[in-house]
Amino acid sequence: GENVEQHPSTLSVQEGDSAVIKCTYSDSASNYFPWYKQELGKGPQLIIDIRSNVGEKKDQRIAVTLNKTAKHFSLHITETQPEDSAVYFCAAEISGNTPLVFGKGTRLSVIA
Amino acid sequence: NAGVTQTPKFQVLKTGQSMTLQCAQDMNHNSMYWYRQDPGMGLRLIYYSASEGTTDKGEVPNGYNVSRLNKREFSLRLESAAPSQTSVYFCASSWTGGKDTQYFGPGTRLTVL
Numbered sequence: 001g002e003n004v005e006q007h008p009s010t011l012s013v014q015e016g017d018s019a020v021i022k023c024t025y026s027d028s029a030s031n032y033f034p035w036y037k038q039e040l041g042k043g044p045q046l047i048i049d050i051r052s053n054v055g056e057k058k059d060q061r062i063a064v065t066l067n068k069t070a071k072h073f074s075l076h077i078t079e080t081q082p083e084d085s086a087v088y089f090c091a092a093e094i095s096g097n098t099p100l101v102f103g104k105g106t107r108l109s110v111i112a
Numbered sequence: 113n114a115g116v117t118q119t120p121k122f123q124v125l126k127t128g129q130s131m132t133l134q135c136a137q138d139m140n141h142n143s144m145y146w147y148r149q150d151p152g153m154g155l156r157l158i159y160y161s162a163s164e165g166t167t168d169k170g171e172v173p174n175g176y177n178v179s180r181l182n183k184r185e186f187s188l189r190l191e192s193a194a195p196s197q198t199s200v201y202f203c204a205s206s207w208t209g210g211k212d213t214q215y216f217g218p219g220t221r222l223t224v225l
Contacts, residue, residue: 104153
């Protein structure tokens, strides 16, 4: 079945720097790749997603890139701010009506 | 819209006690999910319901049962709680299966003594 590996597990950056989180997946049939942000004490919330018919998608300071050949996708956060501190999860779709497969998460700390 | 709601927010049980975690969504979604989240373990799927009237096991179903009461509600039951079930439990819903956005509830923090 699908396996999603996420790296790094923890990441610390200075405020204003960029942060990059990478995920790889195993099922070449996967076509949908969302990213979730989980703030302390809350449930995960979708921040951006990408489908296999595009290679990059941007939304203000966040962007996601997808390389279907290499089976990896990445989250890029530019000009990081303290409120970006959270746990980030990547996920990948597997075929049919089966649920998303999640990575194990990355704890991002933005140091002021 | 309230989105996905979960009750209770916190619960403490003694080993062997039973309880039901409630989840409801008001987005007319077909699919619903139960996850547990332990430190360093990410989100692990317990059970899911692809549509009203169906339920399927996820990665860690042992010790749990579920009921898809109707399209809105999906409950998770612990028949005989164990300390290993101490965790934060999240319910989620989506329009259909994996290719749609999942919306998560605020979670239930459960401690089993």
